[in-house]
Amino acid sequence: MTSGPGQYIEGRHPVLEALKSGRAINRILIARDAGRHGIIAEILRLARQGRIPVETVDARALERIGATGHAQGVLALAAAKAYSTLDDLLERSRSLNEPPLYVLLDGIEDPHNLGAIIRTANTAGVHGVVVPSRRAAGLTPAVERASAGALEYVPVARVANIHQAMRDLGEHGVWTVGLDADADRDYNTADYRLPTALVIGGEGKGLSRLTRELCDVVVRIPMRGEIASLNASVAGALVMYEAMRQRAGQCS
Numbered sequence: 001m002t003s004g005p006g007q008y009i010e011g012r013h014p015v016l017e018a019l020k021s022g023r024a025i026n027r028i029l030i031a032r033d034a035g036r037h038g039i040i041a042e043i044l045r046l047a048r049q050g051r052i053p054v055e056t057v058d059a060r061a062l063e064r065i066g067a068t069g070h071a072q073g074v075l076a077l078a079a080a081k082a083y084s085t086l087d088d089l090l091e092r093s094r095s096l097n098e099p100p101l102y103v104l105l106d107g108i109e110d111p112h113n114l115g116a117i118i119r120t121a122n123t124a125g126v127h128g129v130v131v132p133s134r135r136a137a138g139l140t141p142a143v144e145r146a147s148a149g150a151l152e153y154v155p156v157a158r159v160a161n162i163h164q165a166m167r168d169l170g171e172h173g174v175w176t177v178g179l180d181a182d183a184d185r186d187y188n189t190a191d192y193r194l195p196t197a198l199v200i201g202g203e204g205k206g207l208s209r210l211t212r213e214l215c216d217v218v219v220r221i222p223m224r225g226e227i228a229s230l231n232a233s234v235a236g237a238l239v240m241y242e243a244m245r246q247r248a249g250q251c252s
Contacts, residue, residue: 008141009076010066012039017149018076019046027077028052031059034073043074068142083139084155086168089128092155093195096127100174100195101243104130106162106211107202108232111137115146116233117200122150124240125247129154130197132162166214169197178215179235180207187219192243200236 009018009025016039018025028047034040047054062071093100103126108114114137121129137143138158144151159165166176177190178199199215201207212218221235230238 007078008066009078009144010068010071010074010141011145012043012072012074014144014147014149014151015074015076016043016046017152018078019043019050019052021152023078023152025050025052025076025078028054029057029062029065029075029077030054031062031071031073032056033059040074066141068145070145083158084128086130086157086159086165088155089130089157090172093127098125098127098247099193100169100172100197101126101192101247102128102130102169102174102197103236103240104162104165104176104197104199105132105136105202106199106207107132107136107205108200109135109137110203110232111140111142112146113137113203113231113233115143115148115151117236118143118147118154118156119150120233120237120240122147122154124237124244126154126240126243128157130157130159130162130165133158133160136202163210163214166197166199166211170216175216176214177239178207178212178218179221179239180212180218181220181223183218183220185217185219187221187239188242190217190219192239192246196243198236198239198243200232200239203232 009015044054059073062075066075089102103117103121118129139156174195174197176197176199199211221230221238
């Protein structure tokens with residue numbers, strides 16, 4: 001594994017989930033006016049239990065330290081989030097005894113979109129997310145916050161070349177389903193019960209030409225209104241939940 005960028009976890013829910021998941025945390029900063037009840041009380045309890053130092057600081061200083069401006073009175077100084085590898089993702093699928101289900105991102109640059117996709121991936125039972133190392137959002141504090149703590153549970157593999165990653169997954173029997181507005185078939189006609197990697201293109205650009213050509217099948221989300229496309233994270237959510245629906249039926 002390699003280390004991801006950024007060491008600060010910002011926001012009450014992300015810090016709480018990091019503590020619950022057992023992530024290595026060096027120190028927690030809490031604003032003086034944050035109160036000591038609800039989620040804050042739970043964070044303090046888990047910090048005491050894990051013998052993690054807690055410091056009380058001025059709220060304005062806390063916001064200056066963070067990168068998002070939305071610390072909600074809590075910030076944790078943690079070990080950098082580790083990226084996984086494709087092998088890690090494949091091993092996770094084997095350990096779950098389920099056909100692989102991954103999300104590959106072809107140039108998602110908005111950290112809020114990446115965080116939202118990771119959040120949905122967690123709720124839809126996706127085994128992992130794959131991102132390229134260049135021209136794409138990394139695992140920054142903004143992504144951590146947007147994921148609402150899901151980043152602690154969804155492994156994210158970073159690859160040098162998304163196209164090679166598609167080929168490598170294909171060699172392991174994982175077929176790729178690309179999401180593109182110009183596809184000929186609807187997204188709910190694909191069979192996601194098979195080992196599957198959903199491929200989602202970048203904001204405003206969609207899938208690159210080569211990515212589209214490498215996909216085993218390309219699907220679309222039908223539109224009826226005046227707006228021609230959906231936000232990448234919303235479009236991805238629809239397909240992820242279709243995959244979850246089909247797989248639930250398989251198990252019933």
